Amino acid sequence: MFAKLESLQEKYQELERELSSAEVFNDQERYRQLTKRHAELGEIVSVYREFTRLSDDAHSNKDLFSDSDPEIREMARAEATHLEEQLESLRLRLQILLLPKDPLDDRNVILEIRAGTGGEEAALFASDLFRMYMRYAERVGLRTELIQASESGTGGFKEVIAAISGDKVYSRLKHESGVHRVQRVPATESQGRIHTSAVTVAILPEAEEVDVHIDPGDVRVDVYRSSGPGGQSVNTTDSAVRVTHIPTGLVVICQDEKSQHKNRAKAMKVLRSRLLKAKQDEQKASYDQNRKNQVGSGDRSERIRTYNYPQGRITDHRINLTLYRLESVLEGEMDELVNALVQHYQTEALKAESDDGY
Known part of the structure; x- marks a missing residue:
């Protein structure tokens, strides 16, 4: 999953570079297509970056588990629990965002x-x-x-x-x-x-x-x-x-x-x-x-x-x-x-x- 997320983040950055190009801006049809794809990837990349940031915080927080001050050690363990809950929530959200999209979802x-x-x-x-x-x-x-x-x-x-x-x-x-x-x-x-x-x-x-x-x-x-x-x-x-x-x-x-x-x-x-x-x-x-599997068949x-x-x-x-x-x-x-x-x-x-x- 994370390899795919890294790939999508790279694609997102590539789209940002293309959208800043005068050549692309002058081609309105291509600009419209790239803007739509950029918006589609935006939420996934935003959530992934937040997940990465919290993962780094959790890693740094573990260093405090061996601190000489018992109060700091206690605070670090409490923070670790809070960070893990946030990470689990973001992990689930990322899995859902990576699900294959219903091709009809954009339809009227x-x-x-x-x-x-x-x-x-x-x-x-x-x-x-x-x-x-x-x-x-x-x-x-x-x-x-x-x-x-x-x-x-x-x-x-x-x-x-x-x-x-x-x-x-x-x-x-x-x-x-x-x-x-x-x-x-x-x-x-x-x-x-x-x-x-x-x-x-x-x-x-x-x-x-x-x-x-x-x-x-x-x-x-x-x-x-x-x-x-x-x-x-x-x-x-x-x-x-x-x-x-x-x-x-x-x-x-x-x-x-x-x-x-x-x-x-x-x-x-x-x-x-x-x-x-x-x-x-x-x-x-x-x-x-x-x-x-007949669960949620959607039968009218x-x-x-x-x-x-x-x-x-x-x-x-x-x-x-x-x-x-x-x-x-x-x-x-x-x-x-x-x-x-x-x-x-x-x-x-x-x-x-x-x-x-x-």
């Missing part, structure tokens, strides 16, 4: 939320979750764009699809996929009984054309008059688009834009992302079968989280994390959840690497 995402069991109450909760993700995106500086929404009779969503773009969106949100369960008393419940409903969330990495080749002959595009809310021109022109991928039967409908071309572009973006996700799921199923049928309104509690069942601040989480303050999930899956990946002889 397509967020899909669908009401499940629970009828209108599920549709209302789908609306609550959509608002939660939009608030979170706003808090951390991500951009959002509504693609398609199918509203229920009470103001909820039967289905809602949005694009979220910005810095490393997929790495932040990929663990949100799954079944989200809500326990609360519906507004229509006269006897105060708690109902349980479910909503499915899917986080799809935005696919590029090079990721998924779609044969034009495999796609049927139907256009029709929009029936959703909108301005006069939306409802009186054939702007709505339904795209059907014939080999898989996948259907994407988009009617939120006034332009048929914009709706078609959005629908194709969603279709590519769904096909990429299907390919990912197939590859992961094969990988899990080969390893005989799994119940991943419960939102209990009477107790103000939110529980993520995958990592046994319970927070008693449901209201603030639903307002988009998701950082504690997101960070805990990222850390958990990094640790799991580290264990897998160790099992493979890391």
Whole structure:
């Protein structure tokens, strides 16, 4: 591990020299590429340098173990314990930073939320979750764009699809996929009984054309008059688009834009992302079968989280994390959840690497 870290530090220093070159600066495409790589290595090198500094401190501190002053010897032993704890923490962090990166982590995402069991109450909760993700995106500086929404009779969503773009969106949100369960008393419940409903969330990495080749002959595009809310021109022109991928039967409908071309572009973006996700799921199923490891399979049928309104509690069942601040989480303050999930899956990946002889 340390030989690799030394190599990365040398590469980092080499990049710094290149970036200071006028020749590289004048080539903006190369400058952009080198800047990105420099930033990627920056955290690893920073942590490694801190580890090296503390290692030197620990080595120097050992010389005090034989000091003639017993008080200094005692202080040195206490400092040694503190330094070892810091070094162990940094060692683990370095191992995680050296894990192979998910090549999709930098991608933007397509967020899909669908009401499940629970009828209108599920549709209302789908609306609550959509608002939660939009608030979170706003808090951390991500951009959002509504693609398609199918509203229920009470103001909820039967289905809602949005694009979220910005810095490393997929790495932040990929663990949100799954079944989200809500326990609360519906507004229509006269006897105060708690109902349980479910909503499915899917986080799809935005696919590029090079990721998924779609044969034009495999796609049927139907256009029709929009029936959703909108301005006069939306409802009186054939702007709505339904795209059907014939080999898989996948259907994407988009009617939120006034332009048929914009709706078609959005629908194709969603279709590519769904096909990429299907390919990912197939590859992961094969990988899990080969390893005989079904832990954290990410299957969308799994119940991943419960939102209990009477107790103000939110529980993520995958990592046994319970927070008693449901209201603030639903307002988009998701950082504690997101960070805990990222850390958990990094640790799991580290264990897998160790099992493979890391």
